[in-house]
Amino acid sequence: MKYSFLIILLLGNIIFLSSCSLQSDRTAAGLNIEKGILFYSDESNFQEEDAYYEALVELKHLYPGQFENYQIIPKNKEYDxxxxxxxxTYPALLVIENNKxxxxxxxxxxxxxxxxxxxxxLDKWK
Structure with missing residues (x-):
């Protein structure tokens, strides 16, 4: 009886621990970004972000290859x-290279x- 309880306990731990995965090198934010562009957008305040949108459109035209890892980060709990x-701070535009x-x-x-x-x-990425 004691052994069956011990076996069940050990199997439960093995199953639980095997579902965890190791993370590779991460930044302080829990991200692993080699190259990326992050735009922090407050969807409720588009007026303050007009210049950002204009700049992003022009930058994407000038540097199309660099926008492969472009992400919009909306101001909500999922991304926070x-x-x-x-x-x-919203709005904000970050360029990340080698997790920095x-x-x-x-x-x-x-x-x-x-x-x-x-x-x-972005010129340095070419």
């Missing part, structure tokens, strides 16, 4: 837990204020 340690932020534009900005630093970062 994953991406909040990288940025908490190489460019960060935050808050209300003009189109040129957004494009210049992001273009400089």
């Amino acid at each position: 837990s994953t991406f909040s340690s990288l940025n908490s 932020i190489v460019c960060k534009v935050i808050g209300t900005s003009g189109k040129e204020e957004i494009m210049k630093p992001v273009s400089n970062a």
Whole structure:
């Protein structure tokens, strides 16, 4: 009787632990991004983001290959837990390379204020 309980307990632990997976190198935010562009968008406040959208359209035209790993991060709970340690300000545009932020534009900005630093970062990807 004691052995059957012990066997069941051990099997339960083995099944439980085998469902866990090891993570490869991660950033502080729990991400593994070699190259990526993250746009933090507050969907309820599009007026403040006009310059970001204009800059993103032009940047995508100038650097089409660099937008393969482009993500929009909406301001909601699903993404907050994953991406909040990288940025908490909306709107914001981050360029990530080798799990590090190489460019960060935050808050209300003009189109040129957004494009210049992001273009400089994306030029290095070529």
